[in-house]
Amino acid sequence: xxxxxxxxxxxxxxxxxxxxxxxxRRALLILVATAxxxxxxxxxxxxxEPALGGWMQLDALGLIFLSIISxxxxxxxVYAAAYLAREQVGTRQDFExxxxxxxxxxxxxxxxxxxxxxxxxxVTVSHNFGMLWxxxxxxxxxxxxxxxxxxxxxxxxxxxxxxLICSVGIALALLGTFFLASAASASPERGxxxxxxxxxxxxxxxxxxxxxVAFLFMLVGYGTKMGLAPLHxxxxxxxxxxxxxxxxxxxxxxxxxxxxxxxxxxxxxNAAGAAEFGQGLLLVFGVISVVFAxxxxxxxxxxxxxxxxxxxxxxxxxxxxxxVGGLGTFGSxxxxxxxxxxxxxxxxxxxxxxxxxxxxxTKLVNGVLAELPGSGVLWMAGLLAITGTPxxxxxxxxxxxxxxxxxxxxxxxxxxxxxxxVAIFVAMAAIMTRMLYGQAREGSAPSPxxxxxxxxxxxxxxMAVLILGLYLPPALNGLLREAANxxxxxx
Amino acid sequence: MNDLISILVVVxxxxxxxxxxxxxxxxxxxxxxxxxxxxxxxxxxxxQNGLTLRLVAIAILVIILKAVVFPRLLxxxxxxxxxxxxxxxxxxxxxxxxxxIFVLGSSLWWGYLLPLPERSPYTLAVPMVFFTIVTxxxxxxxxxxxxxxxxxxxALENGIYAFGVFFAQSESMLxxxxxxxxxxxGVFIMGIMVFHISREFDNIxxxxxxxxxxxxxxxxxxxxxxxxxx
Numbered sequence: 001x002x003x004x005x006x007x008x009x010x011x012x013x014x015x016x017x018x019x020x021x022x023x024x025r026r027a028l029l030i031l032v033a034t035a036x037x038x039x040x041x042x043x044x045x046x047x048x049e050p051a052l053g054g055w056m057q058l059d060a061l062g063l064i065f066l067s068i069i070s071x072x073x074x075x076x077x078v079y080a081a082a083y084l085a086r087e088q089v090g091t092r093q094d095f096e097x098x099x100x101x102x103x104x105x106x107x108x109x110x111x112x113x114x115x116x117x118x119x120x121x122x123v124t125v126s127h128n129f130g131m132l133w134x135x136x137x138x139x140x141x142x143x144x145x146x147x148x149x150x151x152x153x154x155x156x157x158x159x160x161x162x163x164l165i166c167s168v169g170i171a172l173a174l175l176g177t178f179f180l181a182s183a184a185s186a187s188p189e190r191g192x193x194x195x196x197x198x199x200x201x202x203x204x205x206x207x208x209x210x211x212x213v214a215f216l217f218m219l220v221g222y223g224t225k226m227g228l229a230p231l232h233x234x235x236x237x238x239x240x241x242x243x244x245x246x247x248x249x250x251x252x253x254x255x256x257x258x259x260x261x262x263x264x265x266x267x268x269x270n271a272a273g274a275a276e277f278g279q280g281l282l283l284v285f286g287v288i289s290v291v292f293a294x295x296x297x298x299x300x301x302x303x304x305x306x307x308x309x310x311x312x313x314x315x316x317x318x319x320x321x322x323x324v325g326g327l328g329t330f331g332s333x334x335x336x337x338x339x340x341x342x343x344x345x346x347x348x349x350x351x352x353x354x355x356x357x358x359x360x361x362t363k364l365v366n367g368v369l370a371e372l373p374g375s376g377v378l379w380m381a382g383l384l385a386i387t388g389t390p391x392x393x394x395x396x397x398x399x400x401x402x403x404x405x406x407x408x409x410x411x412x413x414x415x416x417x418x419x420x421x422v423a424i425f426v427a428m429a430a431i432m433t434r435m436l437y438g439q440a441r442e443g444s445a446p447s448p449x450x451x452x453x454x455x456x457x458x459x460x461x462x463m464a465v466l467i468l469g470l471y472l473p474p475a476l477n478g479l480l481r482e483a484a485n486x487x488x489x490x491x
Numbered sequence: 492m493n494d495l496i497s498i499l500v501v502v503x504x505x506x507x508x509x510x511x512x513x514x515x516x517x518x519x520x521x522x523x524x525x526x527x528x529x530x531x532x533x534x535x536x537x538x539q540n541g542l543t544l545r546l547v548a549i550a551i552l553v554i555i556l557k558a559v560v561f562p563r564l565l566x567x568x569x570x571x572x573x574x575x576x577x578x579x580x581x582x583x584x585x586x587x588x589x590x591x592i593f594v595l596g597s598s599l600w601w602g603y604l605l606p607l608p609e610r611s612p613y614t615l616a617v618p619m620v621f622f623t624i625v626t627x628x629x630x631x632x633x634x635x636x637x638x639x640x641x642x643x644x645x646a647l648e649n650g651i652y653a654f655g656v657f658f659a660q661s662e663s664m665l666x667x668x669x670x671x672x673x674x675x676x677g678v679f680i681m682g683i684m685v686f687h688i689s690r691e692f693d694n695i696x697x698x699x700x701x702x703x704x705x706x707x708x709x710x711x712x713x714x715x716x717x718x719x720x721x
Contacts, residue, residue, distance in 0.1 A: 130669065130670070131666060134670060141673065144680055151687075152691075156687055156688060157703055164631075164681075168647065171647050171651055174648075175624070181655075181658070185658075194666075236703075236705065237704075300705075
C-alpha cells in the first residue's frame with residue numbers, strides 16, 4: 001500500500017514514455033492522478049503499515065504533505081491534458097522575442113510529470129534520512145526537464161540555474177546527512193541507524209554539536225530548494241519560464257517537500273533538546289525571506305515572477321511559524337495546506353491569462369474580467385486569498401502564526417511580518433486590479449469562451465481554500481494537531 | 492594501510508590544485524576522472540571493520556562511475572558542442588591557486604581543532620575533505636563555462652563522498668546506491684544541458700545565461716513586454 005503511491009507513478013512514467021498514442025498518454029496521466037488520489041484518500045481511512053523495515057512510513061506529517069501533492073497533481077493533470085492539446089505542434093514563435101522554437105516531445109513531458117509525482121510521494125514516506133535525501137534530489141532531476149518544456153534560451157537558462165543551484169544545495173544537505181551519521185556514531189550507543197524512529201528513541205545519546213551542524217547544513221541545503229532567501233535565486237526564473245501547470249506543482253508541492261526535509265531533521269533536533277537552536281535559525285531565514293519577497297513583489301513587472309516571489313514570502317511565513325513553535329507550528333502546517341491550494345490555483349489561472357494575452361507583463365494585460373470572465377473572477381478570488389484576506393483559509397493560518405508570535409513574546413518578528421503582509425497586500429492588489437479592470441484590448445476578438453478544463457481545476461482549488469477558511473473539517477484538524485505534536489511536544 | 496591512505500589523500504589534494512590551475516577543459520575532465528579513481532580506491536583502504544563485500548562493491552561502482560563514465564560523458568558533450576577547449580575565467584588560475592593554498596592552510600589549522608566523532612588516525616583527512624569541497628565551490632563560481640561548473644559540482648560531491656568514506660560508514664548499501672544513482676543522473680542531465688547550451692549560444696559559457704534577473708532592472712529586457720507590440 002505504502003509502496004504503491006511511489007511505484008504506480010514511476011511505472012506509469014515509463015509507460016508514458018513508451019506509449020505512442022498521444023490521447024492514450026494523456027488519459028494515462030489523468031488515470032494515474034486519480035488512482036494516486038484514491039490511494040491517498042485510502043490512507044486517511046486506514047493508515048498504511050510501514051514498509052522496508054521502517055524506512056518507509058506514513059505518519060501524520062507525511063500524510064498532510066502527501067495529500068497536498070495528490071490533490072494538486074489531480075488538478076494539474078486535468079489542466080495539463082487540456083494544455084497539451086492546446087499547445088501548437090511543431091515550430092512556433094516566441095511572443096517575447098519573436099524567435100522560433102519547438103516544444104519538448106510530449107512523451108518526455110508526461111513521463112517526467114509522472115516521475116515527479118512518484119519522487120515527491122517518496123519524499124513524504126521516507127523515514128530514513130539517506131532515502132529522504134535521495135528522494136529530494138530525485139525530485140530536482142525529474143522536474144528539470146519539465147522546466148525546459150519550451151526549448152528556447154530563457155527556459156534553458158532557468159533550467160540550468162535550477163539544476164545547478166539546487167544540486168549544490170542538495171549536496172550540502174548530503175554533507176549534513178553525513179554529519180548526522182557522525183552524530184549517531186559518536187554517541188555512546190554506536191551505530192544508531194539513520195531511521196527517524198530510532199534517532200528519536202535514542203535522541204539523548206546523539207552528539208549535540210554534530211547534530212547542530214547537521215541541522216544547519218540540511219537547513220541550508222533543503223532551504224535552497226524550499227526557496228528561503230537569500231538562497232532562493234533559482235526560484236523566480238524557474239517559475240516564470242516553466243509552463244504554468246509545472247509552476248503550480250513546483251510552487252504548491254515541491255517547495256513543501258523540501259520544507260518536510262527540514263521538519264524531519266527538526267524533529268530529531270527537538271527531541272535531542274536543542275529546539276531553541278533550530279527555531280532561532282528558522283526565524284532568521286523566515287524573516288529574511290519575507291522581507292526579500294516584499295521588496296521584489298512591490299517592484300514587479302511580470303505576473304508569474306510576482307507569484308514566484310509570493311511563494312518565497314509564504315515559505316518564509318511557514319519557517320517563521322515553525323520557528324515560533326507551539327501554536328505557530330500548527331499554524332504553519334495549516335498554512336502549508338492553504339498556500340499550496342491557493343498558489344497552484346493562481347498559477348493555473350496565470351496560465352490562462354498568458355495563453356490569451358501572450359505576455360507576462362503586468363502593464364500590457366488589461367480587462368481580464370471582460371475578456372476572460374471565468375479566469376478573471378478566479379484571479380480576483382486568488383488575489384484576496386493569497387494576501388490573507390478573510391474569509392479565505394490563509395487568513396486563518398496567518399492569524400494563527402501571528403498570534404503565536406505575539407503570544408511567545410517575539411514582537412519584532414510579529415511586527416515585521418505584519419508590515420510585510422500589509423505592503424504585499426497593497427502591492428499585489430494594485431498590480432492585479434490593474435490587470436482585471438479596464439477596457440478589453442482594441443481589436444481583440446470576442447472571447448471564444450473558456451475551456452472547462454482550464455477553469456474547473458483552479459475553481460475547485462479556490463472553493464477548497466474558501467471552505468478551509470470558514471470551516472476546518474475535524475479530520476483535518478485532528479491530523480494537523482497530530483503532526484504538530486510530532487514536531488513540538490509542548491502543544 | 493595507513494601509508495596508502497596518506498598517499499591517496501595527498502593525491503586527491505594534488506588533483507584539487509591541478510583543477511584550480513587547469514587551462515584546458517579536456518585536461519580538467521581528465522583530472523576529475525583521476526580524482527574519481529583515487530576516491531574509488533579509498534574505501535578499500537580506509538575501512539574500519541574489515542574489508543566487506545559491500546565496500547568492494549561500492550569501490551567498483553564508484554570507480555566505474557567517477558573514473559570512466561563521467562569523464563567519457565563530459566568529453567563527449569565537449570566534443571559534440573564543438574566549443575573552444577580553453578577555460579575562461581572570472582578568477583584566473585594564479586589567484587585561484589593562491590586562494591587554494593590559503594584554504595588548505597587554514598583547513599590544516601582547524602582540522603586539528605575539530606572534535607572528530609571517532610579518534611581518527613587520518614590527520615590529513617578532514618583538511619582534504621574541506622579543501623576538495625571548497626575547490627568545487629570555487630570552480631563553480633569562478634569559471635565561465637557550464638562544463639567547468641559541472642566539474643566543480645563533481646569536485647564538491649567528491650569531497651562530500653570522501654567525508655562519508657572516512658566518518659560515516661554506518662550507512663547501508665541501498666542508500667549509497669541511491670546516492671550514486673542520483674549523482675549519475677544529475678551529471679547525465681547536466682551533460683545534456685551543456686550540449687543544449689552550446690547549441691543555443693554557439694559556446695558553453697554559462698555567463699551568456701543572464702537574461703533572467705531582477706537586480707539590475709536597467710539592463711533588463713522589459714518584463715515580458717514588447718512581443719505584442721513589435
